[in-house]
Amino acid sequence: QQQVKQSPQSLIVQKGGISIINCAYENTAFDYFPWYQQFPGKGPALLIAIRPDVSEKKEGRFTISFNKSAKQFSLHIMDSQPGDSATYFCAATDSWGKLQFGAGTQVVVTP
């Protein structure tokens, strides 16, 4: 049973466009929400993360928006580039320090 629900499963965006990935959770004990980027055949790399007491965090072209009351958070990739083509996973850390992953979103940025 997936504790973090992620959508869409895949998306195609033109170069320069905005990629938006959404995640939702139920467990209010989750206290840390990282996003990971994974290229084929590689391990996931930490991209950006947020704690629930913050509503937005921006690092370069990547922004997390967090809505605590709705138990939803999203990743926005601004000015998407072909090098951003990868699979993105949202996650949430539970009280034991374990990560609960979303199902992943495959992003393809067309030239």
Next chain:
Amino acid sequence: GAVVSQHPSRVICKSGTSVKIECRSLDFQATTMFWYRQFPKKSLMLMATSNEGSKATYEQGVEKDKFLINHASLTLSTLTVTSAHPEDSSFYICSASVRSGRTDTQYFGPGTRLTVL
């Protein structure tokens, strides 16, 4: 900083043999390491949590006698797949946890592709 390595990156073995995968935190000490398995186009599936100096905690459905985990030091954890079978073929990824304040952040290794013939 926060670099995690895995060795080997790829391994092919015959059915019935055992394979050991090493996970090292290169520039930090990790009291907790995790082992995951990932099938093609799927999310990461947690197999076990490994704490330095104590027995690993396995997730439901993961055979502890088949997937032996040893966390010998604060920078090294090993996963041994015993008596491997073709169905054990998968991408195995480890992570090491770093605590900063109230936050535990996991950093992942590059993964190990296991193929069992």
